[in-house]
Amino acid sequence: MKWRGREPFLLIMNVLLVAILTVTTPFLLRRDAAGAVILDPSAFRLLLDNYAATFIGAVGMTLVILAGQIDLSVGSALALCAVIAAQVSQMGWPVPLAFLAPILVGTLIGLVNATVVAYGRIHAILVTLGMMTILRGLVVHLVPAGWVATSDAFKAVGLARPLGISTSIWIAGAFALIIALVARYTRWGREIYAVGSNPQAATIIGIPPHRIWFTVLLFNGFTIGLASAVHASRFGVIQNNIGQGFELLLITAVVIGGTSIFGGYGSVGGTLLGVLFLALVRSALIYFRIPALWEQAVYGAFLLFAVGLDIARTRAWSRVLRGGAA
Template sequence: MRGWRGREPFLFVLNALLLVVLAAVTPFDLGAARLLLDNYSATFIGAVGMTLVILAGQIDLSVGSALALGAVVAAAVSQAGWPLPLAFLAPIGVGVLIGLINGVVVAYGRIHAILVTLGMMTLLRGLVVHLVPAGWVATSDAFKAVGLARPLGVSTSIWIAAAFALGVALAVRYTRWGREIYAVGSNPNAAAILGIRPHRVWFAVLLFNGFAIGLASAVHASRFGVIQNNIGQGFELLLITAVVIGGTSIFGGYGSVGGTLLGVLFLALVRSALIYFRIPALWEQAVYGAFLLLAVGIDIVRARAWSGAWRGGAA
């Protein structure tokens, strides 16, 4: 299920309505919309990577801590006086290494992804606190200038996020790898009968998600002059919620990158509404959690409906 047949049209209309309401009753204008997209560029990138993981029937809880470590590494490299491209490549390398470890342990160690990535999340968070005992680390002016640049009037971070999302969407839709992800997420045993090796697919999506988070951390770090050691807390909840709200089944095998992008935009607009209407920030996580539970509930109902239809047709 890769087309716009599920939740995407509804989310598109809902986002449009939210934009209209915000524009009508708050100071939300084109400049605010552009800033919102800038602020969520790393989230768009991370959510695309998480989409592939969930499509394949897995989960990654280490993304928030991985984002923090990658951003800290990017800041440190940018301040070290090394060539500027290394400040972008180093956090990507960190993300790939984290994805590699997660992928190997999950796919070939046969340990559930929740346990592996939960352990990785805790390990990386402790490492970040150890590396940044002062609580923050600064980025270089040159590094920040790249992140804040606006080629053709659009920020660098949005160009990167858009190119990444488009490339992944095309790969998932038109390549054998994409078809294998959907097949394994739908039914790994049936996929194995067809000659697909589920553990290779799980390894690949976790590795790729590491790359995505590394890229997201580079984009995030390049937009700020200071990186705090508590960044990324709750990032995993944000990504998973956006992916599931966007129509990707938490059980795998169903969803799209386009739906995920709409899910991120929806959560971004909801957060903007909470801020404009002066609703306390502590409600933000509660709202996200409620949306996640609602989306999972819809998935459960849909899965039971399909199961009932299948049994009825086979009878």
């Protein structure tokens, strides 16, 4: 698969961050009982485990933004679906059903968003902002105590490590690979790019933009349901404030990964590198004891910088096209 855009740069940045953390912190190296320095990738594995749900959620958000839309309800949807997963697991349902329940709820949320945006002709920002508020209120109502526990059987699946790799990473990796191939090589993927690039031109060649917007928002709901199941299965307690700021994290990762905020350009691979970059930045903030309140500010700064680069690239292409037309 040929890389383009921001992906090579992000790969280099991630390697540099890992190198800096390795040299200055016990991120990949530690001393054993004899005092010898040995390789210990446990901190890096933990980082991947902690961001497995983010990797999954960012894949869905990539398709939404590629199609020229946005979904601000993902944080609240993640919270509601995770709470549902915990409650279902505590009711004694089989573990597969405890995983299926949040996926179904997430898909239902995506269906509502998709229907109102695509066929109600209301802008996605307004629809998903309203959904975000509704879902957050519902989460608080369902969990008045502030937290809900998951069952031991449910948590055991999330903490399992087949072949030394956690279940969450297996799921996230397989899901990301499948969707990357779908986006690049299927008709649906090509239609997403076409609609995101120019909805009017897509209509002329027979691609209904509203059908594509419906499918990506519906799929994003499914994606968040899957992400919430993975997230909930890793913890014994789900708090009712989880997912706050999740939408900012996903959008930032997608845009940093090279996907145009205006749609039509980007890749799943770039998004995954963007998530890893933000995860490494957060680890650096923790290791260097920078107050946590700066985390959102750093993410916001990266988002503004990436959007600025996107605007500059878009204007540069516009000038090239105008010059060619002249």
